[in-house]
Amino acid sequence: MPKYIWLLVIVTTINVTGASFIWPLNTIFMHNELGKSLAFAGLILMLNQGASIVGNLIGGILFDKISAYKTILVGTGIALSAAITLSFFHSIVPYSILLVLIGFGAGMTRPVLFAMAGSVWPEGGRRAFNAIYVAQNLGVAIGATAGGYIASISFDYIFVANACLFGVFFIIVMVTFKEMDKERDRQMSTSVWEQSKKIQNKASFVALMILCGGFLISWMAYSQWQSTISSHTQDIGIPLDLYSALWAINGLLIVIGQPMIKWITSIITSEKMHIYIGNTIFIFSFVLVAFAENFTMFAVAMVILTIGEMLVWPAIPTLANELAPKGRAGFYQGLVNSVAAGGRMIGPFIGGVLVDMYHIQLLFFVLLGLLVIPYVTTRLYDRGISSNNESAKA
Numbered sequence: 001m002p003k004y005i006w007l008l009v010i011v012t013t014i015n016v017t018g019a020s021f022i023w024p025l026n027t028i029f030m031h032n033e034l035g036k037s038l039a040f041a042g043l044i045l046m047l048n049q050g051a052s053i054v055g056n057l058i059g060g061i062l063f064d065k066i067s068a069y070k071t072i073l074v075g076t077g078i079a080l081s082a083a084i085t086l087s088f089f090h091s092i093v094p095y096s097i098l099l100v101l102i103g104f105g106a107g108m109t110r111p112v113l114f115a116m117a118g119s120v121w122p123e124g125g126r127r128a129f130n131a132i133y134v135a136q137n138l139g140v141a142i143g144a145t146a147g148g149y150i151a152s153i154s155f156d157y158i159f160v161a162n163a164c165l166f167g168v169f170f171i172i173v174m175v176t177f178k179e180m181d182k183e184r185d186r187q188m189s190t191s192v193w194e195q196s197k198k199i200q201n202k203a204s205f206v207a208l209m210i211l212c213g214g215f216l217i218s219w220m221a222y223s224q225w226q227s228t229i230s231s232h233t234q235d236i237g238i239p240l241d242l243y244s245a246l247w248a249i250n251g252l253l254i255v256i257g258q259p260m261i262k263w264i265t266s267i268i269t270s271e272k273m274h275i276y277i278g279n280t281i282f283i284f285s286f287v288l289v290a291f292a293e294n295f296t297m298f299a300v301a302m303v304i305l306t307i308g309e310m311l312v313w314p315a316i317p318t319l320a321n322e323l324a325p326k327g328r329a330g331f332y333q334g335l336v337n338s339v340a341a342g343g344r345m346i347g348p349f350i351g352g353v354l355v356d357m358y359h360i361q362l363l364f365f366v367l368l369g370l371l372v373i374p375y376v377t378t379r380l381y382d383r384g385i386s387s388n389n390e391s392a393k394a
Contacts, residue, residue, distance in 0.1 A: 004120045004180045005131050011172050012113055012135035013142075015076075018083075018165025019106060020143025021158050024247050025151055025240075026099070027227045027348065032234055033155060034092050042227060042352030044096050048103035049345030053338040055107025060115065060334020068112050068119075069177045075108025076170045083163040090159055107341060111334040118321045118333070120180065129321070130314045134255055141251025148244020203384045204323040208332060210381040211323075212339040214275070214374030215316050219343020220350070221282060221367045222309070225302075227348035228355050228363060229289065233298065242295050246302045253306045261310050271319050274311040275378045281308030283371050290364040323385075 001009075026048075030041040055075060062071040082101035086094070117128040143165075150157045225246075233243045265274065285305035292298045317336050324332035354363045 001127070001131060002121050005117060005128060007176060007180060008113060008117055008120075009131055009135040011169060011176075012132055013139045014165060014172065015106075015109065015169040016136045016139025017143040017146075018139075018162050018169065020140045020247070020251075021147040021150070021162045021165070024144050024226055024230065024244060025147060025155075025158065027230050028234060028240065028243070029155060030092070030095075031231050034095075036092065037356055038228060038231055038352035039349070039356045040352075041231075042349035044099060045227060045348040046345045047096070048099045049341045051100045051104035052107035052110075052341040053345065055104040056111050056334050056338040056341055058334075059108035060111040060331050060337070062108070063112050063115050063334075064328070064331055068116050068180075069173075072109050072112045072173050072177060073170070075105045075112070076166065076173060077105070078108070079105030080163065080166040080170050081105075083159070083166045087156075087159040087163045090155075103341075107337070110337045114317050114333045114337070116180070118317075129317045130258075130261075133314045134258060137251040137254035139251070141248050141255065144244045144247030144251065148241040148248075151244070152239070152241045201325045204325060207381045207385050208320055208323050208335065210377050211316065211319060212336065214279075214377030215336070216339050216343045216346075217370050217373045218279065218282065218312060219340050220347035221286065221371055222305070223344045223347030224351045224363065224367065225305070226344075228351040228360060232355075232360055236293065238295050238298070246298060249299060249302050250306045253303060254310055257307070257310060264311070271315040272378055274315040276375065278308040278311030278315070279371060279374045279378075281305070281311070283368060286364055286367050286371070290361060 026045060027038070027041045030036045030044060031038055059071055059075055062074075079102050082098045082105065086098040086102070089095075089098075113132055114129060117132050121128045146161070147158060150161060230243060233246075234240070268274065268277070281304055285301045285308060288304065289298060289301040292301055317333060320332045320336045351363055354360075354366065
């Protein structure tokens, strides 16, 4: 990989490690420590991800209009300021407000990291986006493992660790990103005014929106592991450090499982097939977790879930990059990240309401029904493009 991809991998790992001290434990902190309902915790997470969606869109547009360097400094500066404040004030009111600010600031940085990967290494294809994806999950493994241990001592230390890692990320970006920004492919950028005049290549845009419909559902299901399922593990007596160990398993498996994924994707090269297979694996994991009663069963379900996500998550930004017209890479990656944030926004709230009003088993039945939708969207998303290509050939 080019040196700038390695730099993106390093800073992404640091950033996600800091975030992973806190995000797997949000619901547990609000529900078990502050005594709020799952629906309330889901509402706060919904606001957090709503802010992340706005940040994603603004970050993607600013990447195209201004620069990656300035955009990521602004986003990280907002998240860092909120994280430092959170270290001192984390009763429910400041916690809720600051979590929304962190979501907005961190949301601005995500599309920049993905768009930069595609821009500085356009010939890398899926490998560029997969490198960022692996870095994210290495950060999850490190952060979740350390976070669970630290939280078992005191939640106060979690917020301090989060702020420190955001600070390290900010310093590295400030020192190194300006030069890397000069190396990106300027043909991938247009002004925000040009973007707002009209949708360029409507068939590609519609295809992206259809594809993202299934992506939204997948994230709604996946987000239950960070919200309703996390609280459920506490209710059945699984210790906090063991719950965090589930995310350590997730992150480590993604890192060490890359040779297996590389072998699979070399045999099955279609990104569509990656989504089909990954979504099927998601369904198996939720069937198992519906019957899980101890840590071992949850761990096996997490392993299965992780194999599925290794196929699905990198496939979507790869397809988005292929669909993007020249000058719209940042905008398209911003949309993809916004849809993922939308799933993380809606999922915990809907899941919390269902569990509060009924039972967690009903939630699993609903999720299994919803996971049929990604098969349909993946099958249909490029029909308009295929029709246009056939017409052009004719």
